[in-house]
Amino acid sequence: xxxxxxxxxxxxxxxxxxxxxxxxxxxxxxxxxxxxxxxxxxxxxxxxxxxxxxxxxxxxxxxxxxxxxxxxxxxxxxxxxxxxxxxxxxxxxxxxxxxxxxxxxxxxxxxxxxxxxxxxxxxxxxxxxxxxxxxxxxxxxxxxxxxxxxxxxxxxxxxxxxxxxxxxxxxxxxxxxxxxxxxxxxxxxxxxxxxxxxxxxxxxxxxxxxxxxxxxxxxxxxxxxxxxxxxxxxxxxxxxxxxxxxxxxxxxxxxxxxxxxxxxxxxxxxxxxxxxxxxxxxxxxxxxxxxxxxxxxxxxxxxxxxxxxxxxxxxxxxxxxxxxxxxxxxxxxxxxxxxxxxxxxxxxxxxxxxxxxxxxxxxxxxxxxxxxxxxxxxxxxxxxxxxxxxxxxxxxxxxxxxxxxxxxxxxxxxxxxxxxxxxxxxxxxxxxxxxxxxxxxxxxxxxxxxxxxxxxxxxxxxxxxxxxxxxxxxxxxxxxxxxxxxxxxxxxxxxxxxxxxxxxxxxxxxxxxxxxxxxxxxxxxxxxxxxxxxxxxxxxxxxxxxxxxxxxxxxxxxxxxxxxxxxxxxxxxxxxxxxxxxxxxxxxxxxxxxxxxxxxxxxxxxxxxxxxxxxxxxxxxxxxxxxxxxxxxxxxxxxxxxxxxxxxxxxxxxxxxxxxxxxxxxxxxxxxxxxxxxxxxxxxxxxxxxxxxxxxxxxxxxxxxxxxxxxxxxxxxxxxxxxxxxxxxxxxxxxxxxxxxxxxxxxxxxxxxxxxxxxxxx
Numbered sequence: 001x002x003x004x005x006x007x008x009x010x011x012x013x014x015x016x017x018x019x020x021x022x023x024x025x026x027x028x029x030x031x032x033x034x035x036x037x038x039x040x041x042x043x044x045x046x047x048x049x050x051x052x053x054x055x056x057x058x059x060x061x062x063x064x065x066x067x068x069x070x071x072x073x074x075x076x077x078x079x080x081x082x083x084x085x086x087x088x089x090x091x092x093x094x095x096x097x098x099x100x101x102x103x104x105x106x107x108x109x110x111x112x113x114x115x116x117x118x119x120x121x122x123x124x125x126x127x128x129x130x131x132x133x134x135x136x137x138x139x140x141x142x143x144x145x146x147x148x149x150x151x152x153x154x155x156x157x158x159x160x161x162x163x164x165x166x167x168x169x170x171x172x173x174x175x176x177x178x179x180x181x182x183x184x185x186x187x188x189x190x191x192x193x194x195x196x197x198x199x200x201x202x203x204x205x206x207x208x209x210x211x212x213x214x215x216x217x218x219x220x221x222x223x224x225x226x227x228x229x230x231x232x233x234x235x236x237x238x239x240x241x242x243x244x245x246x247x248x249x250x251x252x253x254x255x256x257x258x259x260x261x262x263x264x265x266x267x268x269x270x271x272x273x274x275x276x277x278x279x280x281x282x283x284x285x286x287x288x289x290x291x292x293x294x295x296x297x298x299x300x301x302x303x304x305x306x307x308x309x310x311x312x313x314x315x316x317x318x319x320x321x322x323x324x325x326x327x328x329x330x331x332x333x334x335x336x337x338x339x340x341x342x343x344x345x346x347x348x349x350x351x352x353x354x355x356x357x358x359x360x361x362x363x364x365x366x367x368x369x370x371x372x373x374x375x376x377x378x379x380x381x382x383x384x385x386x387x388x389x390x391x392x393x394x395x396x397x398x399x400x401x402x403x404x405x406x407x408x409x410x411x412x413x414x415x416x417x418x419x420x421x422x423x424x425x426x427x428x429x430x431x432x433x434x435x436x437x438x439x440x441x442x443x444x445x446x447x448x449x450x451x452x453x454x455x456x457x458x459x460x461x462x463x464x465x466x467x468x469x470x471x472x473x474x475x476x477x478x479x480x481x482x483x484x485x486x487x488x489x490x491x492x493x494x495x496x497x498x499x500x501x502x503x504x505x506x507x508x509x510x511x512x513x514x515x516x517x518x519x520x521x522x523x524x525x526x527x528x529x530x531x532x533x534x535x536x537x538x539x540x541x542x543x544x545x546x547x548x549x550x551x552x553x554x555x556x557x558x559x560x561x562x563x564x565x566x567x568x569x570x571x572x573x574x575x576x577x578x579x580x581x582x583x584x585x586x587x588x589x590x591x592x593x594x595x596x597x598x599x600x601x602x603x604x605x606x607x608x609x610x611x612x613x614x615x616x617x618x619x620x621x622x623x624x625x626x627x628x629x630x631x632x633x634x635x636x637x638x639x640x641x642x643x644x645x646x647x648x649x650x651x652x653x654x655x656x657x658x659x660x661x662x663x664x665x666x667x668x669x670x671x672x673x674x675x676x677x678x679x680x681x682x683x684x685x686x687x688x689x690x691x692x693x694x695x696x697x698x699x700x701x702x703x704x705x706x707x708x709x710x711x712x713x714x715x716x717x718x719x720x721x722x723x724x725x726x727x728x729x730x731x732x733x734x735x736x737x738x739x740x741x742x743x744x745x746x747x748x749x750x751x752x753x754x755x756x757x758x759x760x761x762x
Contacts, residue, residue, distance in 0.1 A: 013067065013068045013070050013071040013074060014071075015074065016074070016078055018078075018081065019051065019074065019077075019078075022044055022047055022048050022051075044087070046087045046088070046091050046113065046117075047077075047087050047090050047091055047094075049091075049112070049113070050077075050090070050091035050092075050094040050095055050113060050117070051073075051074070051077070051094050053094070053095065053098075053112065053113075054070060054073050054094040054095055054098060055070050057098060057102045057104060058070045058073070058097075058101070058102075061101065063170065063173070064170075064173040064174055065170055065173040066173075069097075069101075072097070072166060072167075072170075073093060073094045073095070073096065073097065074094070075166040075169075076093040076094075076096060076159070076162045076163050076166050077090045077091075077093030077094050078093075079093070079162040079165060079166065080092075080093045080158070080159060080162050081093075083158065083162075083199070083358055084358065085155070085158070088114075088116045088117050088120060088155075089120065089155050089158070089159060091113060091117050092117055092120035092121050092124065092155075092159050093159060093162060093163075095109065095113070095117065095121050096121055096124045096125070096159055096163055098121065099121060099122070099125045100125055100128060106118050106121070106122050109121055119153060120153065120155060120156060120159060123152075123153065123156035123159075124156055124159050124160050124163065127156065127157070127160045128160075128163075154197075154360060157193060157197070158197065158199070158360070160190075161190060161193065161194050161197075161199065161202050161206075162202075164186060164190045164206070165202055165205060165206060167182070168182070168183070168186055168205075168206060168209040168210070169209065171183065171209065171213060179213045180213055180214060183209070183210040183212075183213040183214050184210070184214060186206055186209070186210045187206075187207065187210035187211075187214060190206055191203055191206040191207045191210065194206055194359075195326060196325065196326050197326060197359045197360045198324075198326035198327050198328055198355060198356070198358070198359025198360055199357075199358060199359035199360065200328075200356050200357050200358075200359065201357050201358070204264040204266075204267070205264075207264065207266040207267070208264050208265050208266050210266075211265060211266040211269065215269075218269060219265065222265040222268060222269055222279075223265065225279045226262070226265070226268075226285070233285070233286055234260065236337055236338045236339065236341060236343065237260035237286060237288060237343070238260075239337075239338050240288050240309070240337050240338070240343055240345075241258045241259070241260065241288055243308055243309075244258055244288065244290060244301075244304070244305060244308065244345075245258050247304045247307075247308050248290075248292070248301060248304060251300065251304055253292055253293075253297050253300055253301055253304075254292060254293035254294075254297065255290070255291070255292060256291040256292060256293065256350050257289070257290075257291040258288065258289070258290050258291075259288075259289050260286055260287070260288055260289070261286060261287050261288075261289050261346075262285065262286045263285050263286060263287065268282060268285050286343075286344075287343070287344035287345065287346050288343060288344070288345045288346070289346045289348075289353075290305075290345060290346065290347045290348075291348060291349065291350055291353050292347065292348075292349060293349065293350075294349060295320060295349065297349075298320060298331055298347045298348065298349065299331070301331075301347045302331050302333060302347055305333060305335060305345050305347070306333065306335070308335075309335035309336055309337060309343075309345075310335060310336045311333055311334070311335050311336075312334045312335065312336065312342060315332075315333060315334035315342075316331075316332065316333045316334075317331070317332040317333075318331060319331070319332065320348075320352070322417045322425070322467065322468075325427060326359055326360075327355050327359070327360075328352075328355065328356050329348060329352040329355065329356075330346050330347065330348040330352055330356065331346070331347040331348070332344065332345075332346055333345050333347075416428055416429075416430055416432060416465055416466060416467050417467050417468070418432075418437060418465050418466075418467075418468070418469045418470070418471050419468070419469070419470045419471070420441075420470075420471065420472075421470060421471075421472045426440060426441075426471075428440060428465060428491065429490050429491050430490075431464050431490050432464070432465050432489075432490050432491060433461060433462055433463060433464060433465065433488055433489060433490070434449070434452035434454065434459065434461050434463060434465070434471060434473060435449060435461050435462075435485050435488070435489050435494055436465075436489050436490060436491040436494045437452075437465065437471050437473065438452075438473045438494075439489075439491070439493055439494035439497050440491070440493070440494075441473065443497050445473055445475060446481070446494060446497060446498075447479075447480060447481055447497070447501055448475040448476060448477065448479045448480070449461070449473055449474070449475055449479060449481075450474050450475055450476040450479040451473075451474040452471060452472065452473055452474060453471070453472040453474065454469050454470070454471055454472075455469055455470050456470070461485065461488075462487075462488040480501065480505070481497075481498045481501050481502070483498075483502070483692060483693070483722065483723065483724065484722065485498055486498055486499075486692055486694060487694070495750075496750060499692060499750055499751070499753075502692075502753060507553050509556070510552075510553045510554075510555075510556030511549055511552045511553045511556060512556070513555070513556035514551070514552030514553060514554065514555030514556040515531075515552055517555055517556075517562055518552070518555065518562065518565070521562055521566065531548050531552075532548075534572075535569055535572035535573050536548050536569065536572075538568075538572035539551070539565060539568040539569040539571070539572045542568045542571070542572070543564060543565060543568055543740070544740065544743075544744045551565065561757065562654075563635065563636065563652065563653060563654050564635075564736070564740075567635075567636065614633075614671065614672055614681070615637070615650060615669055615670070615671060615672060616669060616670050616671070616672050617639060617667060617668055617669035617670060618639060618648050618650075618667070618669055621647055621648055622647030622648065623639065623647050623648040623649070623650055624647065624648075624649060624650065625649075625650050625683070626640075626649040626650055626651045626652075626655065626657070628651070628655060628656075628657050629651055629652040629655040629657070630652075630683065630684055630685050630686065630757075631650055631651060631652040631683075632683050632685060632733065632735050632736040632738075632739060633671045633683070633734070633735035633736065634671070634735045634736030634737055635652050635653075635736050636652065636653035636670075637650050637651065637652060637653060637669055637670065637671065638650075638651050638652075638653050638655075638658060638666055638667070638668070638669065639651075639666070639667035639668070639669040640657075640658060640661050640665060640666060640667070641665040641666075641667065648667060648669075650669060680734075681734075682711065682732035682733060682734055683732070683733060683734070683735075684713065684730060684731070684732055685730075685731050685732075685733055685739060685757060686714075686728065686729070686730050686731075686757065686758040687728070687729050687731060687743075687755060687756065687757055687758060688726055688727070688728050688729075688755070688756055688757075688758055689701065689726070689727040689728075689729065689746065689752060689754070689755045690724050690725075690726055690752070690753045690754035690755070691724060691725050691726075691727060691751050691752055691753060692724060692725075692751045692753065693719055693723075693724060693725040694751060697725070697727075697751050698715070698717055698727060700749065700751070701727065701729075701746065701749065701752075702715070704745060704746060704749065705729075705731070705742070705746075708741070708742055708745060710731055710732070710733065710742055711731070711732040712729055712730065712731060712732075713730045713731070713732060714728070714729065714730030715727070715728070715729050715730070716728045716729075724753060728758070739757075743755055
C-alpha cells in the first residue's frame with residue numbers, strides 16, 4: 001500500500017523546521033535552509049515517505065488531548081533525530097503505532113520501507129503489548145521477551161523510550177488512575193532502562209514526570225524550594241565558574257565550556273529520602289560542569305579546582321578510570337564555594353559529555369559509524385555487559401519472583417568495580433562478596449573456593465567488596481560450596497550455581513538407589529535392556545523427566561513413587577503393543593515377561609461402568625480412604641476388610657499395611673472414571689519438601705500453590721542449623737495427575753532440593 005498527502009506541508013499539526021525542510025526537499029521544492037537531518041537523499045526520502053505514510057493512515061484519529069494523532073509520531077521521530085538516530089530509527093518513530101492502530105500489516109511495512117524498518121516497528125509494537133503490572137509469571141515472561149528484543153537490536157528500546165517520554169509529557173489528559181499506573185511503570189521500568197543505556201536527558205525527564213504524578217505534593221514542594229533561592233544559588237555558581245575559567249586559562253588548559261547544571265527534582269528528592277535530610281541540608285543541588293579537551297586535562301583541571309577551592313574529603317569520584325556500567329565518564333568532586341556553601345564540580349571531555357547526555361546513542365550522533373552497524377549486541381561489546389548478565393539470568397533463574405527481584409535490583413543498583421590480581425576490572429553488584437567474585441570468574445573457581453584475600457589481607461567470605469578492591473580467591477581441590485553461602489551471596493548466578501552443585505552432588509547416589517529399587521521390583525534378567533528401551537523413555541517423559549537417569553534419580557530422591565513408574569511403563573507398553581505384538585512362543589526373560597504381563601493386563605475386558613459411586617466394587621458397603629497411604633484417583637487401589645466397624649479400607653496397591661492381610665479379606669476395587677470426571681471432590685495428601693533454608697521460602701511455596709489453586713490444610717517447618725530445612729504440607733488435590741502437575745511446578749523453584757509424598761505405601 002502506498003499513501004500520499006495532497007499538500008507537501010500538512011496543516012493539521014505544526015511541523016518542526018527539520019521536517020518541513022525534509023518534506024519540501026522530497027517534493028522537489030527549494031527550502032530556505034538546507035536539510036540538517038541527513039546527507040544522503042535516499043535516507044531523506046525514507047524519512048519523508050514514512051511521515052507521509054503515517055500522516056495518511058492516522059487521518060481522523062485524535063489523542064486524548066484533542067490534537068491530531070499524527071502530532072505524537074512527529075514528536076517521537078523528533079526525539080530520535082535529536083539522539084542522532086539513523087533514517088530507519090526516525091522512520092520507525094513515525095510508524096511505531098501503525099500496526100496497532102490501523103489495518104496495515106508488518107508485511108506491508110516491509111514492502112514499503114524495507115526489512116530493517118519492519119523489524120524496528122514490530123519490536124516496538126510487541127513491547128507496547130507487555131503488561132508489567134500483571135501477575136508474577138506473566139510479568140517475568142514480559143521482561144524476558146523485552147531483553148531478548150533489546151539484545152537483537154538495541155534501537156527497539158530506544159524508540160520505545162522516545163515513545164514513552166512523549167506520552168509522559170502529555171499524561172495530564174488521562175484520568176488519575178491511568179496516570180498513576182503509567183507513571184509507576186515508567187519510574188520502575190523505563191527510567192532505569194534509560195539510565196542503563198546512559199541516555200541521561202531521557203532518564204531525568206522520565207523520573208521528574210513520573211514523580212509529578214506519583215508524589216504530587218512532594219513534587220510541588222521541591223519546585224517551591226528550588227525557586228525560592230535560585231538567585232543566590234546562581235550568583236554563587238557564576239562566581240565559581242568565572243574563577244575556574246580564569247585559572248584554566250592561566251594553566252593553558254583548553255576550556256570547551258563552563259556551565260552550571262541544576263539537578264533534577266527527583267534526584268534531589270531521592271537524596272533527601274536516602275540521607276534523611278531536609279532540603280536546607282542539601283547543598284549540592286546544582287553543579288558546575290567543566291568541559292576540557294583531553295583526559296589528561298581533566299586531571300590537571302581537577303588539581304586546579306582543588307587549589308582554587310577547598311575540597312571536601314571523601315567526596316571525590318573518578319568515573320574516568322572506572323566508568324559506570326552505562327559508559328558514563330567524568331570526575332566528580334565537591335568543594336567549599338563562596339559563603340561556605342558546598343558546590344559539586346564535574347570535569348569531563350566533550351566526548352564524555354556526549355555520552356553522558358545521549359548514552360548508547362552517542363556513537364550514532366557523534367561518530368561516523370551508522371546505527372545499523374552498531375545496534376546489535378556483540379560478544380565483545382563491553383557497553384552491554386549488564387544486558388548480557390540479564391540474559392544469562394534468564395537461564396539461571398527459573399523462579400519468576402526471584403528473576404523479577406534481581407532484574408529490578410540490577411536496573412536500579414550501581415555496580416562496584418574490583419580488580420583481579422592481574423589488574424583486570426570486574427563489575428559486580430553492590431554488596432557482592434568474594435564468593436560472588438569467584439563464581440563470576442568461573443563456576444569451578446566458586447565450587448572449590450576455600451578463602452579469599454582482599455588487598456592482600458585474608459578476609460571472611462561474607463565480606464562486602466568495595467570499589468577498587470583487589471581480590472584473590474584461594475581454592476582447594478576438596479573444597480565445596482556451603483549452604484551458608486546462600487545467606488550472603490547477592491548475584492543470582494552465584495546463588496543458582498551453589499544450588500545446582502547441591503542437587504548434582506547427590507545425583508549419582510540417588511540414581512544408584514533408584515536402580516536398586518526398580519531392579520528389586522522387576523528382577524535382574526533383562527533389566528539393563530529394559531532401561532534402554534523406548535517404553536522406559538516414554539514412561540520417564542510421562543513422569544515429567546527428560547531421561548531415564550533423571551527418573552531413576554527421582555526414584556532415589558523420593559520425588560516419584562515406584563508404583564507410578566510401573567504404571568506409566570505399563571501404559572507405554574500398551575501404546576506400543578499393536579505395533580510390536582508379543583509372540584506367545586517367544587522365550588521371555590524377566591523384563592520381557594513383565595512387559596508382556598503389562599500388555600496382557602491392560603487388554604483385560606473392562607466391565608461397563610454404570611455405578612455413580614466414586615469407587616467400584618464396594619457398592620452398598622461402608623468404606624473409607626486409608627490414612628496410611630492416602631490413595632488418589634488414577635492410582636491402582638485394593639480394598640481391605642477392616643476387623644472393626646469401619647467397613648472396607650481403600651489402600652494403594654503395594655501399601656505395606658496390606659502385606660499381612662489374609663487373601664480372603666482383600667477385595668478388588670477400582671476408581672469409577674465416569675463419576676470422578678464429573679466430581680469436584682478433592683483428596684488429602686501429605687508431602688515433604690526439602691529446601692534450602694532462607695527467609696520467605698515457605699511464603700514463596702504457598703504462593704505457587706495458591707496460583708495452582710491448591711488448598712493447603714496443614715503446614716509445618718523443621719529447621720536444622722547449617723543444613724537444609726523440611727516443610728511438611730497437607731494438600732487437597734483432585735487426582736494423581738493433579739498431584740504430578742503440582743510436584744512439577746514446585747520442583748522448578750530454585751530453593752527446592754527434593755519433594756516427595758509422605759507414607760508412600762509402596
